[in-house]
Amino acid sequence: MALTAEQQQEIDTARATEGRTRRPTVAGLEAMLFQAIPVLDHGFVRVIDYMGDDAAIVQAARVSYGRGTRAANEDRGLIRYLMRHRHSTPFEMCEIKYHVKLPIFVARQWIRHRTANVNEYSARYSILDREFYIPGPDHLAAQSVVNRQGRGDILEGEEAARVLDLLREDATRNYDHYLEMLNEDDDGKARDPGRQGLARELARMNLTLNAYTQWYWKTDLHNLLHFLSLRADAHAQYEIRVYAEAMLDTVKAWVPMAFDAFRDYRLGAVTLSAQMMGIVKRMLGGEAVTQEASGLSKREWRELMATLGRDAG
Amino acid sequence: MALTAEQQQEIDTARATEGRTRRPTVAGLEAMLFQAIPVLDHGFVRVIDYMGDDAAIVQAARVSYGRGTRAANEDRGLIRYLMRHRHSTPFEMCEIKYHVKLPIFVARQWIRHRTANVNEYSARYSILDREFYIPGPDHLAAQSVVNRQGRGDILEGEEAARVLDLLREDATRNYDHYLEMLNEDDDGKARDPGRQGLARELARMNLTLNAYTQWYWKTDLHNLLHFLSLRADAHAQYEIRVYAEAMLDTVKAWVPMAFDAFRDYRLGAVTLSAQMMGIVKRMLGGEAVTQEASGLSKREWRELMATLGRDAG
Amino acid sequence: MALTAEQQQEIDTARATEGRTRRPTVAGLEAMLFQAIPVLDHGFVRVIDYMGDDAAIVQAARVSYGRGTRAANEDRGLIRYLMRHRHSTPFEMCEIKYHVKLPIFVARQWIRHRTANVNEYSARYSILDREFYIPGPDHLAAQSVVNRQGRGDILEGEEAARVLDLLREDATRNYDHYLEMLNEDDDGKARDPGRQGLARELARMNLTLNAYTQWYWKTDLHNLLHFLSLRADAHAQYEIRVYAEAMLDTVKAWVPMAFDAFRDYRLGAVTLSAQMMGIVKRMLGGEAVTQEASGLSKREWRELMATLGRDAG
Amino acid sequence: MALTAEQQQEIDTARATEGRTRRPTVAGLEAMLFQAIPVLDHGFVRVIDYMGDDAAIVQAARVSYGRGTRAANEDRGLIRYLMRHRHSTPFEMCEIKYHVKLPIFVARQWIRHRTANVNEYSARYSILDREFYIPGPDHLAAQSVVNRQGRGDILEGEEAARVLDLLREDATRNYDHYLEMLNEDDDGKARDPGRQGLARELARMNLTLNAYTQWYWKTDLHNLLHFLSLRADAHAQYEIRVYAEAMLDTVKAWVPMAFDAFRDYRLGAVTLSAQMMGIVKRMLGGEAVTQEASGLSKREWRELMATLGRDAG
DSSP: OOOOOHHHHHHHOOOOOOOOSSSSSHHHHHTTTTTTEEEEEEEEEEEEEEEOOHOOOOOHHOOOOOOOOOOHHHHHHHHHHHHTTTTTTGGGGOEEEEEEEHHHHHHHHHHEEEEESSEEEEEETTTTOOOOOOGGGGOOOOSSSSTSSSSSEEEOHHHHHHHHHHHHHHHHHHHHHHHHHBBBBBTTTTTOEEEEEOHHHHHHSBTTTBBBEEEEEEEEHHHHHHHHHHSSTTOOOOOHHHHHHHHHHHHHHHHHHHHHHHHHITOOOEEHHHHHHHHHHHHHHTOOOOOHHOOOOOHHHHHHHHHOOOOOO | OOOHHHHHHHHHHHOOOOEESSSSSHHHHHHTTTOOOOETTTTEEEEEEEOOHHHHHHHHHOOOOOOOOOOOOHHHHHHHHHTTTTTGGGGGEEEEEEEEEEHHHHHHHTTTOOOSSSEEEEETSOOOOOOOOOOOOGGOEEOSSTTTTTTEEEOOHHHHHHHHHHHHHHHHHHHHHHHHHBOTTSOOOSOOOOOOOOHHHGGGGGGBBTTTEEEEEEEEHHHHHHHHHHHTTTTTTTHHHHHHHHHHHHHHHHHHHHHHHHIIIIIIIIEEHHHHHHHHHHHTTTTTOHHHHHHOOOOHHHHHHHHHHOOOO | OOOHHHHHHHHHHHHOOEEEESSSSHHHHHTTTTTTTEEEEEEEEEEEEEEEHHHHHHHHHHHHOOOOOHHHHHHHHHHHHHHHHTOOOOGGGOEEEEEEEEEEEHHHHHHHOSSEEEEEETTTOOOSSSSSSOOOOGGGGOOOSHHHHHSEEEEEEHHHHHHHHHHHHHHHHHHHHHHHHBOOOOTTBBOOHHHHHOOHHHGGSSTTBBEEEEEEEEEEEHHHHHHHHHHHSTSSSSHHHHHHHHHHHHHHOOOHHEEEEEEEIIIIIIEEOHHHHHHHHHHHHTTTOOHHHOOOOOHHHHHHHHHHHHOOO | OOOOOHHHHHHHHHHOEEEESSSOOOHHTTTTTTTTEEETTEEEEEEEEOOOOHHHHHHHHHHHHSOOOOHHHHHHHHHHHHHHHHGGGGGGEEEEEEEOOOOOOOHHHHTTTTSSSEEEEOOTTTTOOOBOOOGGEEEEEEEEOOSSSSSEEEEOOOHHHHHHHHHHHHHHHHHHHHHHHHOOTSSOSOOOOOOOOOOOOHHGGGBBBBBBBEEEEEHHHHHHHHHHHHSSSTSSSSHHHHHHHHHHHHHHHHHHHHHHHIIIHHHIIIEEOOHHHHHHHHOOOOOOOOHHHHHHHHHHHHHHHHTTTTTOO
């Protein structure tokens, strides 16, 4: 992560400012507010603002006049009921805003979640930082041979070294040429007073997809949990999953009851088709069901056995 | 407005609770927080929570590390520029949550604004209050004879008296029968232990459209302003316009710079078609343009002359 | 259902018109096009238009240049994979448009699904039909005593008769008074030339929530299936469920492969929490798990046993 | 544009297939169906499917049983009225689906329009084509010196030549290295059987932002017109504007009445603030208003004078 001294100073100043409010406050999240949580080699996530807490979910579900909470146990039970039965509207009553620094190829996956508000750093107007994502050696994965959109073994030796060289050299060279086309130095001064410099909205096209961009991203708790259920999942690409994992910590600090319910009923949950459920019932009745007798395709049978923690036979 | 003593007590308790926060706070809106602003005969609007302030708009537009504000003048200029050129995303970075009590026929118009989060009081689960909207004598309008979906003169005398009687009697009788079908008293006790009572989800169908419902409604500033530009407009139905007008006051207290820009560039603005603009230019050039020579239909000509504050000729 | 002769004539004329198109067509749905499928006592659903078919899902998933389909088996497999793994975007590439006539209290539940396009019959501009939903004797349910928002036994005898009388009388009287306030006859003529008539946007507030309204409703296949998974469910209120069931038939005619996948992986599917899945594994391992030893609450234990088709013990 | 013979063959086959339908058809758009309209050096837009026509807008506005149209003049008048008064819901009842090939930096602007359905070619699963956008000499613009996010003069001579060389060399080299890291040849065969090849989801990060991607993009007419009003505007970046202009032609062929209304009331329209309108009235009254006496900032005064086609004084 690369915060300049000036940026850290701005953050510290914001953290030092406190006011009084009648709104619900969450001490655990206040403690994290504005701080940059490092992600990948140059990225971060920071919480900029939030609205509501666990009690606000209860309050909205009850359309209350006051705080709407009763005993903590009762609130917890209601939140778990709402999560289990997918009554999503009360969770939409909490809102959170992040500032995120992330590689462009990650931003392109992320932006597909349409129910959020976004302000991205404009490379039509400003100049992007000299920062690119280069995978750590542990994350330099080969193409999977069983899953056409997944990762396989970690590359090693010469092949790994060559890949890292290419990524680093190409990103750096393209960034150097980006500045050259803009006719700018790293410190923002014109290189050659005799040249005009290419328009920023054009020059940015020479950047690589591992260049870092940044944005303000704001969403409600329901849509955030949906995003996290997809992106904190083992099937998500590693480079977006680490952002989701950092954000899970902020959710845990913010709405601990909702977080627990989410972990139990969504993150760790399993959905079985009608056919799969029929097989489980036959197995519970003592029958030794085989793939052939199951009616499932081989692929689905393997998925079911994996879910049940059993040998696919 | 009909807050019970218990409801007012809950509100007072919430108002008496204060905490410390690092988030931006707005003194003017804190002062209004939770208080019910009366609207119509039994309705209200109250602000339940908010996120962000004028500076948060600037901060998002700049994707800042700190508060993001500069001189107040510079912030004001940027906000006005964003509003004038319809750069809407920075305004989406502020969020507000209301508790609203409103007649069902108003709720049916309001809900058509889809980019908001809503939790409505469930008449499948609970029993609605004995409250109906009865127009005041000044708002008992006849059907317009020139505008097929508008209002004309105010009804008077016997016709007005008869309308008010019908509205009051029908709403009251239907509510009485609603309780009777539910087998409930006004105080929630069973009327006749020998009966079961009709399911709530069915009994509610006997209510009239002027019965009051209530909901929590949360939206971002951009979508709120769009809602207000349509519903605080002179063409909006009076019964929803009064809600929009009460909400305008809360926006003014919350984000005064954005409010001023909205008033100048949206509420008071006029859009002229290419043809209309051509006519204005001819008039500015000294030509005495007539409807016949304008190329506009009679209807559009009347609209243009009204906009320019001139006689339609 | 109450189509006038004139309305049926308009439908027949539309059905008699055929054209040639290069777009995908679905014979099964063409056969149903424009026909009103009766729902409840006066309601209906009719398909007005559609875009795409099963092959269009495949085509979008592959971002194809041509039709995008291969062997039917391969297409079916891909559609089932997409459904099972909740890759929802290819299903969004099919679109359907309905004309629906429905009671207002049903419309109020339905409109909560925000990702659809809606044009509702405006009672500010026109006058609603003299039609109200009156439940059939088999659907006149008492309030459930175990589920606070559900139905219990069917009402019978005097209580049932009284409820039906009240619903019928109140709806009819309120409609009569609606016309009287409008100063209109059933055939649209002024009753009393000396009166002005109340504005339509006001008079409608005297109608009951079982009055019928109508709308055009358009959505994509993904959001339609989400709507149907909630509203064709046993927990949905009967009066909206019958609409969902009628629409399921149209989906089956339109995209039979997607329909089958939806039925298997969504309609008939069960989601188990991490804890529930742990218990199933213990039971499959031969352990006789009890509620006390399960770690589940009594309520969740009952839900799990019901899912597994076992006695809750 | 670079359609392979195989791709053109797939398109021709699709165009040769016709069926019968009861749905509305539009001959002018049928003629364009599936054909790739070239945009930029390697991009295109093709219409894949559509739902509705001008009459469908009228039909929805009237919630009709039949086709809903009357005399063409009456339909045209209603469509113009709806457009002028921003009654947007009837326009949402028409839907269109495109296949677009476009540079990634253009895709990143385009995707910010959230109310559309998108299926993008997945570079996690497949390998992108060897195609990059290189601006033509006429579009190689310098950074504007008056507008911080706009374009100025066209670069010429050595500076232009150097920019074009850099863009071409960097994109080509990065693509070569992309294939090398994947361990693939241009024809999809492994280069070196001894290597595994980097995972596709990682290798793509080496591509430049002017590489071409492609997607299926589907939206309703109201949201399409909103997109076009922003992107066919003179302030839009040239590289997205040319896509918008190609799409305007498809809209004109599809819904000619709506297109004319859009051109008059939206594309060519001007919005004046309350203050600006006041000044126009003073000028029409014969007053010679100056910037100083106008109450407008210099910037707004210049904008107003430009709109009125007058000298800013």
